[in-house]
Amino acid sequence: MTPAINLLKKHGIVHSVLSYPHDPDADSYGGEAVQQLGLDPAQVFKTLLASTEKHELLVAIVPVSGTLDLKALAEAAGCRKCEMAPLEQAQRATGYLVGGISPLAQKKKHRTFLDASAQALATLHVSAGRRGLEVAVAPADLLRLTDGRYAAIGRAR
Secondary structure (H helix, E strand, O other): OOHHHHHHHHOOOOEEEEEOOOOOOOOOHHHHHHHHHOOOHHHEEEEEEEEEOOOOEEEEEEEOOEEEOHHHHHHHHOOOOEEEOOHHHHHHHHOOOOOOOOOOOOOOOOEEEEEHHHHHOOOEEEEEEEOOEEEEEOHHHHHHHHOOEEEOOEEEO
8 A cells, every 4th residue: 555545545535446457668657557457548547746936835636638737827826936856855845756656645645636627526536645546525625635636737648
């Protein structure tokens, strides 16, 4: 079990865990999850970390079918600008490896923003804390456990 799955169990959150054999040569971790598990790309979300001009880390959860709009994230967070956090910093801050960063049970709590497109979904899939491991959970439960909020931060490709 990962810390993310343990957190869901501890709080009695309805969820399901899906696993697949991770290919280290895959171009995209989220794309690999979609392909391997036969999921709708609009329901699979990637967890990204961005840094503000004051070096605050923010968690952004957006569909794998799109990209993160850093200007929209900055606006939602009430800061001037954001940039992607370096991979090493993201791993240190969350306790997870890139490609398996879950928005749940990170080492430190960071302000979390879930793309507004998730409001239309009954469940979404996010990393369960390991490459090749996804968890399906209701968006409202995800926000409750992360103290997150919805924001229009995703951009279609």
